Amino acid sequence: MAVRIFEPGDDYVLNHCTKYLSRAGLPPAPGDDARNESFRARIAEAWRFPIIGFMRDADADPDLNLVTFVYKTSPGDPRQVQVLGTFSELYRSISLAPVRFEDQDTGYRALSVGIPKAQVHTYKYVVDGRYVLDPINPQRVILGNGRPWSRFFTDGYLQPLVLEPWEIRLLYRLVEQILPFRGKEAENFLKRYYFGLNREQRKTDMPKAFRLDDSVGEVNAIDKFLAREEAHRLADYQLCLRQIDRALRRQNPVLEPADMPAQDFVELYEKMAKSHGSGDNPIPGWNYDEYGNPSFFLYILRRHAVTAAFAHPKYAGNVGAAGWAYLSERYSDPAAGTLFDWRPAIERPIGTSAYYR
Amino acid sequence: MQDSFDVIVVGSGAGGAPIAHRLVQAGHNVLVVDKGPLLRPHYEVPGERSDFRRDEIYASSTEKILHVPGLANTGVSYYSSHVEPDINDEPHVYKGPDGRDYGTIEGYTAQVVGGGTQLYGAVSLRFTPTDLRLKSFNDNRRKPIAHDPNGDIRREARDWPIDYRALEPYYVMAEEMVGINGTRENQQKPFSAVKYQKPLAPNPISSYAHDGMVELGKRLGPGIAPYRTPLAVITEDHPWSGRQIPRNAKGEPDPEAGKTSYVNRYGDPLGLKSSTWVALLSPIKDKPNFAIWPNCVVTHVVSEGAKVTGVRLLDPGGVERFVKAEIVVVACSAIESVRLLKLSAMADAEFDRRINRNPLLGRYFLTHCFGGARALMPKRFDKSKALDADWATDCCATEEFLEENGLWAGAAIYNNTSDQALPLSLFRTYGSQDLDTLWNGFMGATDMRGDRFIDFLDAEFGRGLSISFMANQVPQFDNRIELHPQIEDKWGRPVAYVIKGWHEHDRYLMDVMAKQCGDVLRYGGDPVGHDYQIEGQGSIYMAENALARMANHILGGARFGSDPNDSVLDPQCRVWEFDNLYVTDGAFMPTSGGANPTLTIQANSFRVADHLLTRI
Structure with a gap:
């Protein structure tokens, strides 16, 4: 080679x-x-x-x-x-x-x-x-x-680098509690969007989207942030996902955490949001000696999830700019058309700028 | 390696580039040194791919953690631009209200060729004539100054040693040579000539700001109407710099190409934003009498008696070099310029004696009183089609307004169109007050998830409109830049230590001005009842880290004046005790002006350039 x-x-x-x-x-x-x-x-x-x-x-x-x-x-x-x-x-x-x-x-x-x-x-x-x-x-x-x-x-790498498969499955379920892309309406949008891409983009982006479980690729981008720019946060994920797995099993002893209904994740999310330490609304199953502040991890996750979904697609989330397209479709005016016309500012082939490469 | 020049300019931003441009055009041998990299617009790069990107993570990075030991906020997160220094490498430290020391990203104007003009929102307002004579105005005013029980303002206000008439031709020169669009009508400042390019159509959301400003002007008395905010973005071909508006498929200029909302806090890949690189330095880059050394750190100004002989610098490989010059111009932004002079004094007793002939170096450090108001407007618009500020008004800068309200100085008011226009900027600035607290609001709003996440977007996306004011801060001797006694940068040099507070009158002034900004939205959002519900109004003194806030308008610390005992620089911005050392960034200002400072820094540098041409 x-x-x-x-x-x-x-x-x-x-x-x-x-x-x-x-x-x-x-x-x-x-x-x-x-x-x-x-x-x-x-x-x-x-x-x-x-x-x-x-x-x-x-x-x-x-x-x-x-x-x-x-x-x-x-x-x-x-x-x-x-x-x-x-x-x-x-x-x-x-x-x-x-x-x-x-x-x-x-x-x-x-x-x-x-x-x-x-x-x-x-x-x-x-x-x-x-x-x-x-x-x-x-x-x-x-x-x-x-x-x-x-x-x-290099840009757009799609395989996990630092997170384990079970961590990724759990993370998908957590992120879907924050971002709007897993509701029925949004899922329909994403399917329409990916099928509607032009031929060149469909060839490159659709397989990514489906490999990424119909999402806009947030979890993959988080894995990349943890591998490079924010490697200092990898330990937070590793420690907390273990606690989350444990807490979910305590909450619902019947199902594997990644297979639990959304309500289990909502319940745990709410508990984490209220728990800032072992003496503050403690979560059953959470070992505070290993990670002391569940709400702090939620803060990091919220920032990462939204960054991954709406940052430039080169960061490997926002696949095919689906996050931007979601906003573009949701906010439009019958007379003016879309109220988030992002394409003319962005380089081809993601956008349509005639001048910016 | 050339080691001798007529003039060395330290810093390539608003204070340095105009001088370099003029002197090189006149045939003099000039070296510009900048600590940051030289990142170019697309037309100067192979493949036309600029290193400036329309990428929101370029404006505010992924998370970094402050690791500098010994600071009260060691361990906090911060998110800086790709052209700001990493504050672990070169922190700015400020004294917090609890007396402890904190690191901050505030106060850097960018570390890149072009300096702050690569990142700024490009607002290019002139100061008013009153801004330059605040001592005279307040000595002769009819009504008393509010909230100044000890008479500090009358004691500390200074007239500039030059008046507006002396500066005005250089405003014209800057407006023409830098490349600025705007309108003159309704500005409350005299113009001898109008060199503005034609502004683009404003974003439709700005009509609320326009209507509110019209109403505010009527209510404040003489009916002063708004004008298009002068912005340093070209909208037509710019013969001075050779820049062209992109051509569409039909070969016609397409000035709308610049309206992307990737303007404020972004270097412009197309070079339409008039950074000092594209406007002033790139046009001379191929001249044999011009050299620019990016990635070099000037460590000392070197002198023999009253004559500066050159500078010592570290080249990109870290090798120390001495470069000779007949004249040295320091213009690396007020905090860093003061720091460089103080570091030079530490290394040389004679330099120390001369630069510190009075106790004023670093003193009377200034930023701006600023703040504003925000509302969610009745209709949604595509805010991603904007440059930045669309409308401005001078109705709070008239002497009548100041008399009526007991204010010592006035303010410009303008609307910000591009703020929160792009998705990540909407989230990361939600509930945050400044660059030090980005993301905090969104991260902590844990109930904003799922449907409520959508509710938030439905309520806010494309609907936010903010109105800002920019006003003079009362000069205070105790507001100052020092060298920090313990903390050093990555080269082992003491870092800058910012010690400043707000005067009682500053707080009063900010309350008055924030109310006017709120009224613009109340009037503009509700054309009938003039009582539109706004999200809030406020000012920086209310922020958690109010003492760090600077809006990156860092001014004063080496003020110019006519009295050697009351200033660091003479009226030509020459250090009094040196024959050939000049300081031309915002440090020269004795008062901070009622508007964003960049155009005034540029105009003053053109003025100093004319002076230098008379002596070399």
Whole structure:
């Protein structure tokens, strides 16, 4: 599998990495895990690496993301830095090139490659022949041989990355208590909407929608937020979904939680909303030592659910812009037409803008 | 690497770009340094794909957590724009009402080439002549000032060392060269020339604001009518910057393409919003006597005696460099400019002695008194087809209004059309008061789910209309920018420490102005009874974190004046004790003006540029 290498230019790299990586001190030497972890933890937005951008050349494939690997070392460091990953042949590492500013070495080493959207990959850097994890990107995964690798995923990835199947099933049921997409009327809308997409969109979006259980893909997007931008919230989900599973079983000992009627979820939702700690409307079955504030988790879930449903489709929720289309159909005027005409502002093929790409 | 320039401008926003533009056009060798990246509009990028995106998560991110140790709100969530600094890297700290220190996202104007003009709502109002002579006005007023028992206002108000007539030609220049649409009629300020581009048709929901402003004007006396809010968005081809309105399939200009509601808090991928990059710097980018270094952090201004010799900066790789200049202009937004001067003083005793010849550096820090009112209007409209503010009125800025109400200074009032127009902005600003409290209202409204979620959308989507006022804050010596004694940024430098409070008169003024904004909605929503039910009216002093609120209008801290003992800068914005050091962002303002400040900062920078052209 040959990977396509692109050269967006040193300015592109600096404009996308300096704000996050410029800081006092240099990265510790590879191999010193504790110091490397401490260095990485101080980078406020380390999750932005590698940079998942969009293709810039006019003739480039729109189904690719421009993925830019950035390694930081000191200016003038003579060591070779390469990257080895599942996006290319695993026997061939590819060199990162020095990034220059005003003809001076900045210490950044970078490589940009085109990688298809909706993919996940693992990689390592090779620094002077030594294999190291990406010292910046916090995404790690333990592969079958027990070894950790760095990981990234491209836009619109649809498989779960960090949540377990049972967690996802439970999350679907919780999210449907918040968002309006599971009512009869809304379900009918979504079916009409997905069948009504043009041919090109139907080919790409309808399978996603049905794989995502007729929803607008909120749970998948939440999984992606927890894998990258909001990895700090993954523990909240893991701890709370366990408590929720336990509380639901206490409430209804007959059915599996994911199969329980909506009323069971409503009941638990209401209990969680009222419980801010073990001494405050305690929920039977909830272990407050493991997670002390059920209502706080509801707050996070509410923000995530609505963000996932109405953010740009590239975040893998709002599939085919169905969340926007729902608003567009619900709010219309017989004379003026829709009162949320979002399409002309948004790039093709999701929207219809003639100018914005 | 070139290491010597005629002029170095620190900051590429409203205070720096006009100077760079004028000096480069006149043939001088200029370097602009900016801490942030250079993100370009689509027509400057291969594939025409701008790094500015119509993506609501670009305006306010996914959740980040404040980790800076030692702050009272360490652990809180915040949601910043992709071009604001991460406050874990470079926090702004303010002293809360309980005396403890808090981190805030307020007070950054953006860290990107173009500065705050990349993110702002583009409201480009002039100040009134009275705004520039508030001492004279209040010394000679007929009726007493309300809520000022100690006479602070008469003691602390300052006239600007230049009057409106001196600034006016530069307003004209800025309106023409930056690219602003609007109307002159009904504005209560003299115009020697009108260079506005033609405004686009307002969003229909703004008709309520228009009608309410007409009624308010009648009731306040002389019947001052509203005008189209001047907005820094081009609606016609702009020969000064070479920008063109997109052409439709027939080859005709399509100015409506800009009406997307992805305007306020968004960089514009099409370059129609007149950021200082697209309007002033991009047109000179290929000139051999111009250089722009994004991603570089100026750490110190360096001097020998009364002469500044250059700046020290960290390049993108973190290497420290010294760059020489004949003149240095500091314009990296008031808080950061004051901080840079104080950091420079820490490193050099002589610089310290000169910059602190009086105790005023950092003092009289100002923001605006602001607030407004909001209502859900009788009809629903497509608010996603908007730039931002459609209508404005000066009926609360006249000297008659100030006399009648015992106010020391006036305010501009305008409506916000694009707020809560897009779905995520509706949810994340529900019940929140500012950038520090985004999402809190929606997250906590746990009963808004299922059918009630739909009820909320039915009630609010496309129906919200807000009216804002922007007014002068009383200058106070104790309102100030310092260096924080403990907390450092990611480069190990002390961060800015904002200490400010509201004067009793500020609170009174905000109550009066919020009432006028509420009345605009009451009158406009109910053309017969003039008593439309509104959601509420209020002002920033009521907010939980009222002491942090700045609307990103960060002004003062290095005020200019005619008396070296009463100001940091001379009338040309030169630091008194230095021959060749200038400060031209909002820090120069001795009073904050009754309108959004950007146009005035730009006009003043054009004025300073003319002065610089006489000396180099």
